[in-house]
Amino acid sequence: MNHATLNLDALRHALESRDADAVTALYDDAAELVSVRRDAPPGTPQVIRGRQAIGAHFADLLGRNATHVVERAVGVPGTAAIVESCRYADGTNVLCMATFDTDTAGRIIRHLEVSAWDDPPRR
Numbered sequence: 001m002n003h004a005t006l007n008l009d010a011l012r013h014a015l016e017s018r019d020a021d022a023v024t025a026l027y028d029d030a031a032e033l034v035s036v037r038r039d040a041p042p043g044t045p046q047v048i049r050g051r052q053a054i055g056a057h058f059a060d061l062l063g064r065n066a067t068h069v070v071e072r073a074v075g076v077p078g079t080a081a082i083v084e085s086c087r088y089a090d091g092t093n094v095l096c097m098a099t100f101d102t103d104t105a106g107r108i109i110r111h112l113e114v115s116a117w118d119d120p121p122r123r
Contacts, residue, residue, distance in 0.1 A: 003078030004106035012070040015084060026057035028107040033057065037115040042046040054111075065089040076104055093118045 007026065014022035033048040040046040048057050062068070065088065072083040079101055086094040098113035 002104055004075050005075050006080040006100050006106055007100050008075050008080060008082070010072040011082070011097045012028065012073060012081075013017055015062070015068045015070055020055060020058040020070060023058045024051060026108055027051045027054050027111075028109045030120055031108050033111040033113070035113050035115070038117060061063070062104050066094075075100075091118075096100060 010022065011026055013019075014026070018108050027058040029051050030049075031051055033054050035046040035048070036042050037046075048054050066114055067087050068083050070082050071085055072081075074081055074113040079099065081097070081099045084096045084098065086096070088094070094112050094115055094117050098111060100108045
């Protein structure tokens, strides 16, 4: 099977402009997103299946008051990776590293991300 390359410019623009619909459009209908973070460790990661559910995830995530910057992006046919930094209004920083597997049309079929967060701010 010949895989295509993910449109990294479109992904970068969609994430940085917080456009959940544009991000969601890059996923296949049967895509899977696996997320590892402090509240979803490697043994029990969050798994989201299907473009509709992934779209709801991005609508929530990108709807928050935060900046998103894609620091690095690389891709070849079949796979891509990004490093994304985020900063929330309360000063919390997040660093996310993600890999993407793509199908023959360049749509994301599997997304694996690992995120690290600052400790929550003290009140």
